[in-house]
Structure formats: C-alpha cells, structure tokens
Amino acid sequence: MAKTESYAGRTSAAVEEARPDEFYRPAPTPRPRPGRFPVQPEDDAEDEPFLRTRRRVPVRKGILPGWAGTRWGMIGLAAGAIVLLAGIVALIFAVRNFLDHDPRFRIDSSASIQTAGNSQLSRADLLSVFGSDIGRNIFFVPLGTRQKELEEIPWVERATVMRLLPDQLRVAVTERTPVAFVRLGNKIDLVDASGVVLEMPPTMVAARHYSFPVVTGIDPNDPLSTRSARMHLYQKFITDVDSSGEKVSEQLSEVDLSDPEDVRAAVPAKGMDLLLHFGEEDFLNRWHNYQSHIAEWEQQYPHLASIDLRYEREVVLKMAGSSDVDPNMAAPPAPAPAPAAPAAKAAAKTAAPKAAAGKKHPAHAAKRVVRHHAARGKR
Known part of the structure; x- marks a missing residue:
C-alpha cells in the first residue's frame, strides 16, 4: 500500500513537471480530406488574378489599304487627288462667275x-x-x-x-463739328477743332443759328498740324474764360490766333472794338483784371484802343493811332481832340519803356502808350 502511494505521488509529480512542455509543442494540424477539387482558402482565392484567354488584336500600320503601297495603287491615288483638286478649282471659278455676272x-x-x-x-x-x-x-x-x-x-x-x-x-x-467762324479775306466760313475749314452757304449758316466768335489767323494753305495747334490754343482759351460760368466767349467778337504766344481778342466797347492781349495762359484772371478796371480806364482814356494784359504787375494801354494796334482786330476811330491834362501828364511820365515783371515781349510803340500798374490782388 505504501509502495502504491509513493508511485502515485511520483507519477503526479512527473506529470506536473511535464505540463509546461506542452505549451512549446506545435499544435496538431488537421489532415486534409481527399477530394476531387482541392479547397483553397478565401483569402488566396481573392488575391489570385482573374485569368482570361487572350485574343490577338490586329494593329493597323497606316490609314491606306495595303494595295496603296503598290505601284498601281500610288498611281491611282495621285490621279484621284488631281481630279479632286481640279473639281475644287472648277467649283470656285463657277461660283465666282456666278457672282460676277448674275444680274441680281x-x-x-x-x-x-x-x-x-x-x-x-x-x-x-x-x-x-x-x-x-x-x-x-x-x-x-x-x-x-x-x-x-x-x-x-x-x-x-x-x-x-x-x-x-x-x-x-x-x-x-x-x-465734323464746327467750333468757330473763320475769316478768310472777305469770306466767313466755319472751322472745326482740328483746323479744317468747312464751307457752308450763308443761308444754311443762318438756318443753323450758330453762335461762335470769329477766328482769324487760320490759313487753309498752312499745314494741318499748324492749324490744329492754333485751334487747340483757341479751345484752351475759350474753355478757360468760360470756366466761371460767365459765358465770356459770347462777349468776344473776334479772336486772333496768328501769334501762338499771344491770344488777342476784340470786345465791343463804346461803338468800337477794344483789342485785348491775353498771352498764352491765365486767361480768366486776366479777363477779371480787365473787367475790374475797364470803367476807370475808359474814363481816363477816352481814346483807348488796346489793352495788354500779359504782364504781371502792370497793364499797357494803347490809344487810337498807336502803331501796335491791329487794324483787322480793332479799327482806329476818327481823330479825336487831345486828352485832358491829367491824362497827358500820365502819358508823358510813362513814355519811356519800362521792364515788365514777367515774360519779355516785343517792345511796344511809345506813341500814346500808357502803362497802368494793376493791383497785386488781381494777379
């Protein structure tokens, strides 16, 4: 009895010592069952490529059929191209002949x-x-x-x-749009902004009711570039004097553009035309200077014919009969009695020429010329 128990004890101890070895042995694999078709795992079946029988695809080596490469084939193609080209040319000539001679x-x-x-x-x-x-x-x-x-x-x-x-x-x-009348000798025509002279019968001019100043200094024989530059100066002058809304251009009877550095304008004053020299800039301020002093000047100098407004701090007044007065712009009136004594003294004091504080301009005739110093606030 004692032997049996000792044997059993040794056996259980050996089994307990042998149990950890079971975890290191590989697990038994099931033996595949024999069958007609082997079974494949699902993953392998999905990964296996789908196989299909391949068919040979014919590859064309050109757009022309095979016979085109032969000698007679090339001759036939050339003849066909010539016939096609001749047909196109004939069609073109037929259409052109139809268009050229059809009465429609x-x-x-x-x-x-x-x-x-x-x-x-x-x-x-x-x-x-x-x-x-x-x-x-x-x-x-x-x-x-x-x-x-x-x-x-x-x-x-x-x-x-x-x-x-x-x-x-x-x-x-x-x-073209006319912007002014132009005097050509004894004839009055129209002129546009480019200096092109526009002829129009007087009856049509009257019917159109044009209201422009008369421009001089535009010669149709001059180059168009010269006339265009002068008309550009004219438009600059008219735009400047009308910029205040006073419609100064309607008070001007003539504008002389013969000197590109001096725009001269004639304004009616006491039955005659008074000639104003505006220069080439600052036209509106010079017009205001003229307006603010004209009543005083006409009272002191009853034979006033020309006013030069180009200088900075003085104004040159010319009496009728001075050689600088333009007969076309301001015709001199009939001879009048000599001015009063104060005016004569002022003329005697200023007979010698004085330098103007501004641009240099040609010297004016000393005969009956008065230099009037303008107020600085007006310049």
Whole structure:
C-alpha cells in the first residue's frame, strides 16, 4: 500500500513537471480530406488574378489599304487627288462667275445705296462719290477707294462703306463739328477743332443759328498740324474764360490766333472794338483784371484802343493811332481832340519803356502808350 502511494505521488509529480512542455509543442494540424477539387482558402482565392484567354488584336500600320503601297495603287491615288483638286478649282471659278455676272448683284440705281450719319451734307453730296458705280456689279465696287474719297470731303471726318447682299451698299459717315467762324479775306466760313475749314452757304449758316466768335489767323494753305495747334490754343482759351460760368466767349467778337504766344481778342466797347492781349495762359484772371478796371480806364482814356494784359504787375494801354494796334482786330476811330491834362501828364511820365515783371515781349510803340500798374490782388 505504501509502495502504491509513493508511485502515485511520483507519477503526479512527473506529470506536473511535464505540463509546461506542452505549451512549446506545435499544435496538431488537421489532415486534409481527399477530394476531387482541392479547397483553397478565401483569402488566396481573392488575391489570385482573374485569368482570361487572350485574343490577338490586329494593329493597323497606316490609314491606306495595303494595295496603296503598290505601284498601281500610288498611281491611282495621285490621279484621284488631281481630279479632286481640279473639281475644287472648277467649283470656285463657277461660283465666282456666278457672282460676277448674275444680274441680281448689280447696283441698278442710287436707290440701292443707303446713307446714314449725314446732317450737314446732303444725300446728293455723298452719292456723287458713287456715280461710276451705278450699273456695276456690287463685288466690283472698290470699298477702300470709295471710303478715302468720302473722307476727302471737308465735312466728313470718318466714313465706312459696306456691301449688303445682294445689291445694296451702305454708307455711314461721321461729320465734323464746327467750333468757330473763320475769316478768310472777305469770306466767313466755319472751322472745326482740328483746323479744317468747312464751307457752308450763308443761308444754311443762318438756318443753323450758330453762335461762335470769329477766328482769324487760320490759313487753309498752312499745314494741318499748324492749324490744329492754333485751334487747340483757341479751345484752351475759350474753355478757360468760360470756366466761371460767365459765358465770356459770347462777349468776344473776334479772336486772333496768328501769334501762338499771344491770344488777342476784340470786345465791343463804346461803338468800337477794344483789342485785348491775353498771352498764352491765365486767361480768366486776366479777363477779371480787365473787367475790374475797364470803367476807370475808359474814363481816363477816352481814346483807348488796346489793352495788354500779359504782364504781371502792370497793364499797357494803347490809344487810337498807336502803331501796335491791329487794324483787322480793332479799327482806329476818327481823330479825336487831345486828352485832358491829367491824362497827358500820365502819358508823358510813362513814355519811356519800362521792364515788365514777367515774360519779355516785343517792345511796344511809345506813341500814346500808357502803362497802368494793376493791383497785386488781381494777379
């Protein structure tokens, strides 16, 4: 009995000592069952690529069929290209011949020419350019040449000519806008901002009710650049004197632009034109200086003919008969009695020329010239 217990004790101890070794032995793997089709794991089945039988895809080596590479094939292709080209050329000539000779494209009368944009010019003035095109095919009318001929008319600033199929022409013009009258000898015409002289019958001028000063110093024989520069000076002068809203330009009878450094204007005063020298800048302030002193000057110098406002702190007054007075702008009146004694003394004191505190200008004639010192607050 004692042996049995001791044996059992040793056996249990050996089993307990052998138990930890079971964790280091590999787990038994199940043996696969034999079958007709082997079973694959799901993961392997998903990862295996889908296999499909491949088909051969034919690859074309060119756009031409195989026979085109042969000798006769190349000859046939060349002949076909020549025939196609000849057909296209023949079609073009047929269409052109149709357009050139079909009577539906002929300008039968002036009624087929539309005009637009003309207010100063009559329709007849514009149609005179297209006199040779009546009865002509619309495609034979040289549009560029007709446009240039229209723009040679003084009143036309820009022109466009276009075809309206089948037999119409459309002419659109932009006319020039007059900004002043211009005196050319004994004739009065109009002039635009670019210095282009615009002729208009007196009856039409009266009907238009234009109210502009008369400009002198614009010669149609001068280059257009010269005339344009002078008219630019004129517009600067008119814009400046009218900037205060007093409409000073309506009080001016003539504006002389012959000297680009001295704008001279004539204003009516006691039955005669008084000539004012404005220079080339500061026109409005010089006009205000004239307005603030004219009553005093006319009272002291009844034969006043010209006032030079170009100097900084003095004004040069010229009496009628002075050689500097422009006969075209301010005609000298009939001889009058000698001025009063105070005026004569003032003229004697200022007969010698004095330097002006500003720009240097040509010396004025000393005969009957009075230099009047203007108030500084006005300059």
